[in-house]
Amino acid sequence: MSFTSALVTGASGFIGRALVSHLRESGKRLVAVGRPTSVLPPAHRQIKLEATSARVIAEALHGEAVDIVFHCAAYGIRPTDREPARMLATNMAATGAWVEAAAALGAKAFVHVGSCSEYGPIAKPERIRESHPLDAKDLYGASKAAGGRWGAALARSLQLPFQWVRLFGVFGPGEAPHRLLPYVYDRLYRGERVDLTSGRQWRDLLYVDDAAKGLAAAAVIALEGRLGPFNLCTGEPVTVRAMAEEVARQMGAPPELLDFGRRPPRADEPMWMIGDPSFLANAAGFRHSIGLSEGVALTLRALERERRASSMAER
C-alpha cells in the first residue's frame, strides 16, 4: 500500500525541506505548510499559517484532501529557542490541532516526527530502544514527549493511525549554520581555529535524505496498520571528534585547527545518544544507505555550492 498525496508541516525546516523534496521526486502531490514568516520549498500548494486550532487549519486548507500528514514543525531545536510557553504551544497544542485537522481532512495516517531528546537518561552506553522511558530532563525533550503523547491519544480517539517516529542526530545539506558540520566547514574554510568541546560525545548521525526516506517508509507501513513508536537512526556510534576530523580531512585542512576542549560541554548534554534501529528495519525493511564519510562529502559539496552562489551574488 502506498499514498499519493501528503502534507508536510515545518516544510521550511531542515528535515521538512528534505522530506518535501524526496516526496516530490517520488511523484506525490504535496502541500507544504509553514508559519507566516517561513520560506517554503516548491510544492503543489504552499500554505502559511499559525496553527492555533484545527478550525484555523481546516479553513486555511479549504477542503484539501491528503493521504498522509507528516508533522515536522517544532520549536526548540535551536538551543537558543527556550521560551517554555512557545515550546508547549508549538510542540504540544499545535500537534493536537494538526491531528484533529488531519482526521477532518480524511488523512489515512499521521506521521509525527519525534526526537531522541524525549528519552530519559541511560545508565550505561547501550543502544536506546523504543521501550526506554520517556523521561526527558530538559524542557525541549519534555515538550516533544508531551506532544507525542497528546497527539497519539487524540489520534486514537479519532481512529487516525498515529506513526510516532523518533529521529536521533540528522546531518546534511540545509542544516542551520550553528550546527556542527556547517560550523566546522565555515571556520576551516576561513583558515580559522574551530572552537569545540572535547568531542568525546557519542552520536547517531543519519544523513538527511535517509531521514526523509525513513519517514516515507514509516508512512507506508502505517497505512498497513504497523505502528511504532519507531526510532529512525543508524545505530552506529560516532564521536563528535570523529565527525569534525572527517570534515577537516575531506577539506584538506590542518587538523591542528580543530581546538578540542576549547568550549565547555553543555550542562544538559548526554555523552551517549545512540538508537537501536532494528524495530523499524524489521517492520519496514528500512536501513540507512548513506554512511558518515559519503554524507560529509555530499554536505561539503552543497556548502561549497552555496558559498560560490553567495559570493557571485555579492559581486
Ligand SMILES: NC(=O)c1ccc[n+]([C@@H]2O[C@H](COP(=O)([O-])OP(=O)(O)OC[C@H]3O[C@@H](n4cnc5c(N)ncnc54)[C@H](OP(=O)(O)O)[C@@H]3O)[C@@H](O)[C@H]2O)c1
Ligand atoms: N535536526 C535534527 O537533528 C533532529 C533530531 C531529532 C528530531 N528532530 C525533529 O525533526 C523535526 C524537524 O526538525 P528540523 O531539524 O527540521 O528543525 P528546523 O530546521 O529548525 O525546522 C523547524 C521547523 O519548524 C518550524 N517552526 C519553528 N518554530 C515554530 C513555531 N513556533 N510554530 C510553527 N512552526 C515553527 C520552522 O519554521 P521556520 O522555517 O519559519 O522557522 C521549521 O519549518 C522536529 O520535530 C525535531 O524535533 C530533528
